[in-house]
Amino acid sequence: MFGLHYRLERKAIGLVFAIIGAASIGGLVEIAPLFTIGETVEQAPDMRVYTPLENAGRNIYIREGCYACHSQMIRTLRDEVERYGPYSLAVESKYDHPMLWGSKRTGPDLARSGGKYSDAWHVAHLNNPRDVVPVSVMPAYSWLLRTPLRTNDLGAQLKALRAVGVPYTDEMIANAPGDAYGQAAPGSPDADGVAKRYGEATTVRAFDGKPGELTEMDALVAYLQILGRLTDAAHTPVAAMGARP
Incomplete structure (x- = not known):
């Protein structure tokens, strides 16, 4: 065995082809399943996109490194399902760019929080974790409550997400700043637009407890909620859900 390897090392062309062959096997194992992905990804007719406020909260979540301690992927193991809820489905992450599945759990998984x-x-x-979880090692994010949310670039963010397949409409993109404010300001004229564009079931309320004042805390709490x-889809029987045609 070692004699063959030594002889191969003396022949550069042969070694190159051997490396290509070994890499091709690994590539085939990873790439081949993608040709059948349409048969394995679940259907979710009720799937909706993130609102501008929720998407802004997701960006804050990434900015503050929350994904470094919290995963968002419940595995099929019994203890995980019993603790966190139904295991995660591929379709639930279809609009996540980038995905935040993760594997580090200093804190609990948040996929169904x-x-x-x-x-x-x-x-x-978020203001002070020890106030509600005395043994928490999570840092405080008190500045979120006093930091106004920047909204002038929300439309550009939605437009960028549309470029990678998230079905935001021109109307959603054009009204992104107003929709972000409206989702955190129940009773305002902007709130009606949120329900119109994202569905009547969209949560509209002052997430940080301060109506009329849009903060980064509003955005992050809206995302977590x-x-x-x-x-x-995760609560629908597999037989009834089916796969993509």
């Missing part, structure tokens, strides 16, 4: 806690709990937790709730 939406609606698990109140807005007030999230605000208190929608995790696992963009579609009900």
Whole structure:
């Protein structure tokens, strides 16, 4: 065996072809399944896109490095399903660019954290985690509550996401700043536009508890509250859901 390897090393062309052959095997294993992805990704007719406010919150989540301690992918292991809920489906991440599945769990998985806690709990937790979880090692993000959310580039963000396949309409892109404000300002004229463009089930409320003042806390809490709730696919029987045609 070693004699063959030594002889091969003396022949540069042969070694190159051997390397190409070995790499091709690995590439085939990784690439071949993609040709059948249409048969394995679930359908989710009720799937909706992130609102501008939720998308802004997602960007803050990435900016602050939250993904370094929290995964967003529940595996099919029994203990994970019992702790976090139904295991994650591929379709649930179809509009995530980049994906935030992760593997590090200094904190709990957040794939199904939406609606698990109140807005007030999230605000208190982000402001000072020890106030609600005494043993928490999570850093405080108190500045989010006093930092106004920048909205002038939200339309450009949605436009960039549309370029990679997220189905934002021209109307959604044009109204992104107003929709971000409206989702955190119930009763305002902008709030009606949010429901019109993103669906009546879209949550509209003052996430940080301060109506009329749009902060980064509003955005991050709005994002956390929608995790696992963009579609009900994970709670639908597989036989009824089917796969993409």
